[in-house]
Amino acid sequence: MNTKRMLPLLSAAAVGSLAGAGALAQDNGYYYGGLSVGQSRAKIDDERITAGLLGAGLGTTSLSLKERGTAFKLFGGYQFNRYFALEGGYFDLGKFGYAATTWPTGTLDGQIKLRGFNLDLVGTLPITERFSVIGRVGAQVAKASDRFSGTGAVQVLTPNPSKRDTNYKAGLGIQYEVTPSFLIRGEAERYRVNDAIGNRGDVNTFSVTLMFPFGRAAAPASPPVVTSSYVAPPPTAEPPPPVQVVPAPARKRVSFSADSLFAFDAAMLRPEGRDALDRFMKDLSGLRFDAVHVEGHTDRLGSAAYNQRLSMRRAQTVRQYFIAHGRFEPAKLVATGKGETAPVTLPGDCKGNAPTPTLIACLQPDRRVVVEVSGATD
Known part of the structure; x- marks a missing residue:
């Protein structure tokens, strides 16, 4: 036969x-x-x-x-x-x-x-x-x-x-x-x-x-890093005349690891990612919001066009979650995708172009979602 x-x-x-x-x-x-x-x-x-x-x-x-x-x-x-x-x-x-x-x-x-x-x-x-x-x-x-x-x-x-x-x-x-x-x-x-x-x-x-x-390993959730700055007024020789003090808008800038928010190569929030965003919104109690900016960032692997699209989808996903589960007004929420244009790592930090596990782990800081909130305390 x-x-x-x-x-x-x-x-x-x-x-x-x-x-x-x-x-x-x-x-x-x-x-x-x-x-x-x-x-x-x-x-x-x-x-x-x-x-x-x-x-x-x-x-x-x-x-x-x-x-x-x-x-x-x-x-x-x-x-x-x-x-x-x-x-x-x-x-x-x-x-x-x-x-x-x-x-x-x-x-x-x-x-x-x-x-x-x-x-x-x-x-x-x-x-x-x-x-x-x-x-x-x-x-x-x-x-x-x-x-x-x-x-x-x-x-x-x-x-x-x-x-x-x-x-x-x-x-x-x-x-x-x-x-x-x-x-x-x-x-x-x-x-x-x-x-x-x-x-x-x-x-x-x-x-x-x-x-x-x-046993497919989920990326460990990285706690958000909150950064803030305070600039002291310059010293004066004599007390300034009484003026009306207008408090400067309060600002908070938080960088979330993209690996902690999303699954592999995806723009859908993972359960631990939703928990991290919930904790962030809880920490903002007592603040009146003037503007909220959400920026998505990727590493340099892959094409620039693909990276730009994915960073924008992830930023929009976080924005929609804030609208659905927070107290942010949609008109004050802006989502942008930065793609691979603003890396955290320096050019000589992570060598190579092939997507090996070592290079991907080295470029992890570049894959992130940054949220910046401007407002005033109640």
């Missing part, structure tokens, strides 16, 4: 050249597991079957093919960083077969099962905050278990041949992060396989995958 190629080869190039993607935060490494279920497809070589029967002196009067099956995969892996993971699993590509009737009168039934283990390198290319493109390339060891049976004029000499062989596999798909602990994938994969009687071909699978990260 032989399978033929049905799709262009899924290029392994999708796994590489991902370091330039715009990602502003970074998960630490974590383990994950999951389950894939979908449809498998193969092309059975009906001409070879007919020719084989003819060589045995038998004509083929009818031939029915089963070229689709149900495939599943159980897998686990380790995500080294945002871009690369190593994944291994057990797969079952399903069953394929055929049934032929012959003249002189007889029947021939053939069936193949394909099961095995794989080890893949998986690459991820972020497209939006939650959507990514994934590509994979790897090796797989598949066992082909064939079963042949004949009746009447058809005699089968080897009814149950089997063979185990190592071949490549590749795949391409999309991934959506529902939550940090639950992801969904849609994938197309190609398995190069050998059957047990000397034929070689491809089996393609189209599957939906549920993926569950284990």
Whole structure:
């Protein structure tokens, strides 16, 4: 039994050249597991079957093919960083077969099962905050278990041949992060396989995958740093004449770590981020607000345009939270995105351009949301 190629080869190039993607935060490494279920497809070589029967002196009067099956995969892996993971699993590509009737009168039934283990390198290319493109390339060891049976004029000499062989596999798909602990994938994969009687071909699978990260580390919440300044009046030789004193507007400037407010590469507030903003609003009791400015900042990794958009989305998220849960008037709240234009780190502090865990940790001070409040005490 032989399978033929049905799709262009899924290029392994999708796994590489991902370091330039715009990602502003970074998960630490974590383990994950999951389950894939979908449809498998193969092309059975009906001409070879007919020719084989003819060589045995038998004509083929009818031939029915089963070229689709149900495939599943159980897998686990380790995500080294945002871009690369190593994944291994057990797969079952399903069953394929055929049934032929012959003249002189007889029947021939053939069936193949394909099961095995794989080890893949998986690459991820972020497209939006939650959507990514994934590509994979790897090796797989598949066992082909064939079963042949004949009746009447058809005699089968080897009814149950089997063979185990190592071949490549590749795949391409999309991934959506529902939550940090639950992801969904849609994938197309190609398995190069050998059957047990000397034929070689491809089996393609189209599957939906549920993926569950284990112990995915949340970024530790960083307490806000409140800075304020007081300028003493210059000394005078003689007491100044009595004047009406108008108190200067009170100001508070708070810098929140973006990693403490938001999840990886996202603009949705985390529970600990909401707690930090609630504490900040509570500390402002007794102050009349004239203006509130919210600024979003990112690090220098990724493109400037991507960084600008993400910083603006995060600033707007904080502004909307203040409006919905605080006592700020919307007209007095202004949100701006600064992108990567105002880093805290100095040019020589964090060397390199590749988004390694070391560089991402070094650039953490640049990823922040700054809130400045101007007003007067009651």
